Amino acid sequence: MRADDQQWETSVERPDGTRRRATIHDVAKLAGVSRQTVSRAVNDKGEIDPATKERVLEAARLLDYRPSRFARGMVQKGAVTAGLVIPDLMNPFFPEVAAGVLEAAEQRGWQVVMWDSRIDEARERDALDVLSHQADAIIGYFKSPDEVLARHLGGVPLVLLERGPQQTRFAAVGIDAAAGLEQGMAHLVGAGHRRIGMLDGVHGPGPRRQAFLEEARRNGLPVDDSWIALCAEHSVAGGEAGMERLLDTRPDITAVFGFNDLIAVGAMRTARRRGRRVPDDLAVLGFDGLSLGELVEPALTTLHIDKRRLGRLAVEQVARLRAGEEPLRGADAWLAPELVVRTSA
Amino acid sequence: MRADDQQWETSVERPDGTRRRATIHDVAKLAGVSRQTVSRAVNDKGEIDPATKERVLEAARLLDYRPSRFARGMVQKGAVTAGLVIPDLMNPFFPEVAAGVLEAAEQRGWQVVMWDSRIDEARERDALDVLSHQADAIIGYFKSPDEVLARHLGGVPLVLLERGPQQTRFAAVGIDAAAGLEQGMAHLVGAGHRRIGMLDGVHGPGPRRQAFLEEARRNGLPVDDSWIALCAEHSVAGGEAGMERLLDTRPDITAVFGFNDLIAVGAMRTARRRGRRVPDDLAVLGFDGLSLGELVEPALTTLHIDKRRLGRLAVEQVARLRAGEEPLRGADAWLAPELVVRTSA
DNA sequence: CGAGAGTCCGTGAGCGTTCACGTGAACGTT
DNA sequence: AACGTTCACGTGAACGCTCACGGACTCTCG
Numbered sequence: 001m002r003a004d005d006q007q008w009e010t011s012v013e014r015p016d017g018t019r020r021r022a023t024i025h026d027v028a029k030l031a032g033v034s035r036q037t038v039s040r041a042v043n044d045k046g047e048i049d050p051a052t053k054e055r056v057l058e059a060a061r062l063l064d065y066r067p068s069r070f071a072r073g074m075v076q077k078g079a080v081t082a083g084l085v086i087p088d089l090m091n092p093f094f095p096e097v098a099a100g101v102l103e104a105a106e107q108r109g110w111q112v113v114m115w116d117s118r119i120d121e122a123r124e125r126d127a128l129d130v131l132s133h134q135a136d137a138i139i140g141y142f143k144s145p146d147e148v149l150a151r152h153l154g155g156v157p158l159v160l161l162e163r164g165p166q167q168t169r170f171a172a173v174g175i176d177a178a179a180g181l182e183q184g185m186a187h188l189v190g191a192g193h194r195r196i197g198m199l200d201g202v203h204g205p206g207p208r209r210q211a212f213l214e215e216a217r218r219n220g221l222p223v224d225d226s227w228i229a230l231c232a233e234h235s236v237a238g239g240e241a242g243m244e245r246l247l248d249t250r251p252d253i254t255a256v257f258g259f260n261d262l263i264a265v266g267a268m269r270t271a272r273r274r275g276r277r278v279p280d281d282l283a284v285l286g287f288d289g290l291s292l293g294e295l296v297e298p299a300l301t302t303l304h305i306d307k308r309r310l311g312r313l314a315v316e317q318v319a320r321l322r323a324g325e326e327p328l329r330g331a332d333a334w335l336a337p338e339l340v341v342r343t344s345a
Numbered sequence: 346m347r348a349d350d351q352q353w354e355t356s357v358e359r360p361d362g363t364r365r366r367a368t369i370h371d372v373a374k375l376a377g378v379s380r381q382t383v384s385r386a387v388n389d390k391g392e393i394d395p396a397t398k399e400r401v402l403e404a405a406r407l408l409d410y411r412p413s414r415f416a417r418g419m420v421q422k423g424a425v426t427a428g429l430v431i432p433d434l435m436n437p438f439f440p441e442v443a444a445g446v447l448e449a450a451e452q453r454g455w456q457v458v459m460w461d462s463r464i465d466e467a468r469e470r471d472a473l474d475v476l477s478h479q480a481d482a483i484i485g486y487f488k489s490p491d492e493v494l495a496r497h498l499g500g501v502p503l504v505l506l507e508r509g510p511q512q513t514r515f516a517a518v519g520i521d522a523a524a525g526l527e528q529g530m531a532h533l534v535g536a537g538h539r540r541i542g543m544l545d546g547v548h549g550p551g552p553r554r555q556a557f558l559e560e561a562r563r564n565g566l567p568v569d570d571s572w573i574a575l576c577a578e579h580s581v582a583g584g585e586a587g588m589e590r591l592l593d594t595r596p597d598i599t600a601v602f603g604f605n606d607l608i609a610v611g612a613m614r615t616a617r618r619r620g621r622r623v624p625d626d627l628a629v630l631g632f633d634g635l636s637l638g639e640l641v642e643p644a645l646t647t648l649h650i651d652k653r654r655l656g657r658l659a660v661e662q663v664a665r666l667r668a669g670e671e672p673l674r675g676a677d678a679w680l681a682p683e684l685v686v687r688t689s690a
Numbered sequence: 691c692g693a694g695a696g697t698c699c700g701t702g703a704g705c706g707t708t709c710a711c712g713t714g715a716a717c718g719t720t
Numbered sequence: 721a722a723c724g725t726t727c728a729c730g731t732g733a734a735c736g737c738t739c740a741c742g743g744a745c746t747c748t749c750g
Contacts, residue, residue: 023706034730039708042499049728066500069426069479071706073415074735079479081414081458089447090636095440102434102461106471111479113426114459116447126451134414134424134456154387155411236640265640291435295581295610297642368736379700384738392698416736419705 012063022063031059042067080110082318083131085140087119091234091262092290093307094141097161100311101139108319112139119143128152137318143203146170157321159314164207171320171327173313173334174207180303180337181211184257184285187301187339189219193255193283197227199242199267201234201259208259208287226250231263239266247274255283255345261290261302268296268344283345287337299342310335357408367408376404387412425455427663428476430485432464436579436607437635438652439486442506445656446484453664464488473497482663488548491515502666504659509552516665516672518658518679519552525648525682526556529602529630532646532684534564538600538628542572544587544612546579546604553604553632571595576608584611592619600628600690606635606647613641613689628690632682644687655680 012022027038033056040048041056042065059065073079084101086094098114105112113135115127121144131138132154139159142149146168149158162174188196196216200209209228216223226249231242239258243266246256256271258264264286268278276282278298286293289304313333320327327333357364357371372383378401385393386401387410404410418424429446431439443459450457458480460472466489476483477499484504487494491513494503507519533541541561545554554573561568571594576587584607591601592615601616603609609631613623621627623643631638634649658678665672672678 024708025706035707036709036731037729040729043708047728052728061500064500067478068419068706070415070418071735072478072708074413074419074706074737075708077735081479084459089440089444092437092440095434095437095443098440098459099434099461102459106460106468111458111460111475113456114429114443114447115451115456116444123451130456133412133417155406155409236636269640291581292637292640295614295637295641369738370736380737381701381739382699385699388738394698397698413736416705417738419707419736420738422705 021068022065024065024067026063027056027060027065030063031056080108080137080322081135082110082112082315083115083127083135083138083140084112085115085117085124085127085131085138085142087117087141087143088234089116091260092292093260093262093288096307097311097314100308100313101315102311103308104312104315108315110315115140117141121148125152132156137322139314139318157318159317159321159327161310161314162207165329171317173310173317173328175305175310176331176334176336177207177211178214180287180305180339181208181215181257183337183339184287184303185212185215185219187341188255188257188283188285188345189221191255191283191345194221195227195250195253196221196255196257197229197246197250197253198257199239199246199259199263200228200230201263202230202232202238212257227253231259231266234260234262236262236266236269239263240270241266243267243270244274247271253282255285257285258287261286261288261293261300264300264302264344265292265296268298268300279343279345285345289337289340293340293342298344301342301345302340303337304340305337306335366413367405367410369410369412371408372401372405372410375408376401425453425482425667426480427455427457427660428460428472428480428483428485429457430460430462430469430472430476430483430487432462432486432488433579434461436605437637438605438607438633441652442656442659445653445658446660447656448653449657449660453660455660460485462486466493470497477501482667484659484663502663504662504666504672506655506659507552510674516662518655518662518673520650520655521676521679521681522552522556523559525632525650525684526553526560526602528682528684529632529648530557530560530564532686533600533602533628533630533690534566536600536628536690539566540572540595540598541566541600541602542574542591542595542598543602544584544591544604544608545573545575546608547575547577547583557602572598576604576611579605579607581607581611581614584608585615586611588612588615589619592616598627600630602630603632606631606633606638606645609645609647609689610637610641613643613645624688624690630690634682634685638685638687643689646687646690647685648682649685650682651680 012026024035024038028035038056041053117123124142124144129152137157141161158170160168160170160172163172198212213223229242229246231238256267258267264284268284271278271282278284286300286302289302293300293302317327357367369380369383373380383401386398462468469487469489474497482502486506503515505513505515505517508517543557558568574587574591576583601612603612609629613629616623616627623629631645631647634647638645638647662672
């Protein structure tokens, strides 16, 4: 085999000398049959002599022919592609949501193209610009406001993850933070805690903080901003740093609620490093229910979310949008967390 | 607005009464312009009067027109789609690899459609059947042998993850288990360990076990199958169960090497539950370098892999295949793990 | 006032498939 | 011998879009 054999085999010469991918026509010519016969061979349809079929396939192999998915899509309708935009694949929460999306999509025969926005609004827009051209619907977490999304959406249906109904005019699925915090606070207050802090996430006052404040008020606890510290990132390190600050401003807290499990784990680590026993001196409550929480010490008490279900629900929401039906609203689209009591609180 | 307005607005009636999605032609007709002008408007090209552009966009909005990505793809070449097949999104290892793939793909302007095979060969084949039609190249973990892959591939370039050069004729990128085990074993033996067991993964004797045996021999340690237990799944639970059996058959071990970090963590838990202190009574060594390992107690000593880099490398490998270049072989495509000593060993 | 330039818009062709037919040959049936 | 059937294959059209043209119209300026 000569060195340039591969070049010769895998493409076809143009009049201008450049090379292009082989088309069905090239295969037909080489095999001495019509396009239709090539189509029959490669698609394993009937009505073809086994011998010619073999000859066609050989020609296809030689030219490294692969049907254009675009040309196919033109004529065969029904291939659905959903876009999925995830803010941070390193946070174990999101792969699990993604798994739910993939599972539901597979069942429906859809495919999903994935995008990691890495919590960057510019990358969010890039994702939308691409996916609005390449996907039939988009599911995802977005920081950008509705108007920006709409501008980069070009009319493609969108299902937002965890953006409250008051906060968006798009269809959405999410988590009922209030229902979660109610359980969580009841647990902490029931254990005698009155001085409860919160380690909030980076995106400013969201539903979780709001629910936290609401429940604190309902339980007659002292509430003001001094009980809340912001974490620069939604990670263990972010939680560690946030907890440092919270303990500085509020050394008297006896319990802390973490925006998510990662932050809560960070809080535990800082607390112990600073000489507080968990849960005896300081109770820690997480939010997410990562399996990681069972592995740390002490095991993390948390408000568990069925993340796979959230993903499946998002796909169902997309299906409704596509069918022209009303999207799910309220409790059907808003999952309630479940308190899982382990040892950290 | 009447109840059927939405129907009317979002689709176009066919002669036979059914409805289809609006095309560029429908928009042109409604706006009283030509297809080309519609194209100019929706693609934000120049050479169009702002007023007519507005009129066209309004018509497009009314008909809920979105350009067919297939028709676009037909004429505008260059959109590359890669398929990524992951065995288990719940294992934190794989999202990190995926993140690397997504990162590199984004840089090249490619998109990636993801598939979770959930360690099921039938699902692997489904993935290939779909992706071979919809993707320009495929990256992934596969259990199925080469012939099966080839049969469902239809000529699409494939880059295998972690399948050794001797084990496949496809291009691949992976991890140099031997280089890792050399460091790991040196560490354990250097600490005085002579009776070292292994918790192997579910897929039978792979490179990691082979490297383990090799190094054990090189260090003059006793080696036979009694020092190895199989884990039914690559998870903490799998590691726990495997460790139970290993401690039953080999109560005299002083160190154990886990197939991956999850299994190693499981091993630690079982060891401690059975009254052995880690690392004093039993040293535990992991493989993967999940960030989880820093969080458990004691912190896991492990052979760390740059998983993102592995993902990026896979994309680079695909790029080579597509360019007709020789794929990377040897050290360039086979990442060496790095021993990260923490406290478990 | 006519030539040239600029602005806006339309026309035909072509992208690579598949689908619904149409055709011709070989074979059997009455 | 005339006719239907089956098999293997080919032909034209259609899918929805963009690109390279070209045409009409307005504006400017010598």
